[in-house]
Amino acid sequence: MRILNGRIYLQKLLIKLSKCSLILLLSCSGLQPSLQFVTKGKITEREQRFKSLVETTWIQFSKIGLFCEKEVSYHKLFCKIQTVISLHKLSEYFGIKIFISGPHSKYYLERNDQFDFGHYNPEFPKKLKEYLLPAKQNPKLLQITKPIYEEWIKQTARDFFIIYQKLDSNSNFFRKEADRYLMLVEEGRLDPFYFDRFILFLYPAFTDNEDPEEASKFKVFVGDEVMDAQIVKELVGFWIRRKADGTDLEFISGLVELLNLYDPEFLEFRTNGK
Numbered sequence: 001m002r003i004l005n006g007r008i009y010l011q012k013l014l015i016k017l018s019k020c021s022l023i024l025l026l027s028c029s030g031l032q033p034s035l036q037f038v039t040k041g042k043i044t045e046r047e048q049r050f051k052s053l054v055e056t057t058w059i060q061f062s063k064i065g066l067f068c069e070k071e072v073s074y075h076k077l078f079c080k081i082q083t084v085i086s087l088h089k090l091s092e093y094f095g096i097k098i099f100i101s102g103p104h105s106k107y108y109l110e111r112n113d114q115f116d117f118g119h120y121n122p123e124f125p126k127k128l129k130e131y132l133l134p135a136k137q138n139p140k141l142l143q144i145t146k147p148i149y150e151e152w153i154k155q156t157a158r159d160f161f162i163i164y165q166k167l168d169s170n171s172n173f174f175r176k177e178a179d180r181y182l183m184l185v186e187e188g189r190l191d192p193f194y195f196d197r198f199i200l201f202l203y204p205a206f207t208d209n210e211d212p213e214e215a216s217k218f219k220v221f222v223g224d225e226v227m228d229a230q231i232v233k234e235l236v237g238f239w240i241r242r243k244a245d246g247t248d249l250e251f252i253s254g255l256v257e258l259l260n261l262y263d264p265e266f267l268e269f270r271t272n273g274k
Helices: 019-029 032-059 066-070 073-082 087-094 123-131 139-168 171-186 194-198 229-245 248-262 264-272
Strands: 099-101
Touching: 032 087, 032 123, 032 139, 066 073, 073 139, 073 229, 087 123, 123 248, 139 171, 139 229, 139 248, 139 264, 171 229, 194 229, 229 248, 248 264
Parallel strands: none
Antiparallel strands: none
């Protein structure tokens, strides 16, 4: 699936009994539906708490994690969000593992592992899309959070999209680079400075081969090259890893929903050239 346009592109029951005793009692008394009801009730309560947390975080975003100001780009956003909820707690709310493999712990993201990288659970970006855009169904919340997006999130969201769009404009190059990266990781041969080769990726003259006939061709937008080179190579790395672990389409789908909600003019221009 490719991006085609801006529109395609989320209690006191039997306290002294053990769990086994409870299950046995319910089995014998025919009360299994009640247990199911209690379980669903807990899930619903958990979901409601999380939804409330998400809305509050959006509204109060500028006031949280003030010490994160020293960070840049998506590092600043992630730092601020971690002051509200840890990866471990987020995993509990979603009821899934965030990573299916890789060097990350429940509490810490290892961003500089030379021999492995975090393979996201494909369900994770789906959960993000399901829960992290509450303003989709709430016009008043959209109006309140629009300034938050403009000040704190817009540039990072645009940067992620710009890098993905150029990579995706040459699907063969994108796939080849993801396969190469995965092979180097699996063989323990990844250069710690591997992504330095992409610092000029957004320049119109960027090439992977000096021979014009062999060089990869990309869709180019004049002005993209002003993005900070450090951010460029980090975001190229993110998307190549997502192509490698197979979650790139789910992540870009969620990003497109964010842009379509808060930044439709940008999305329209980048996808339809208008």
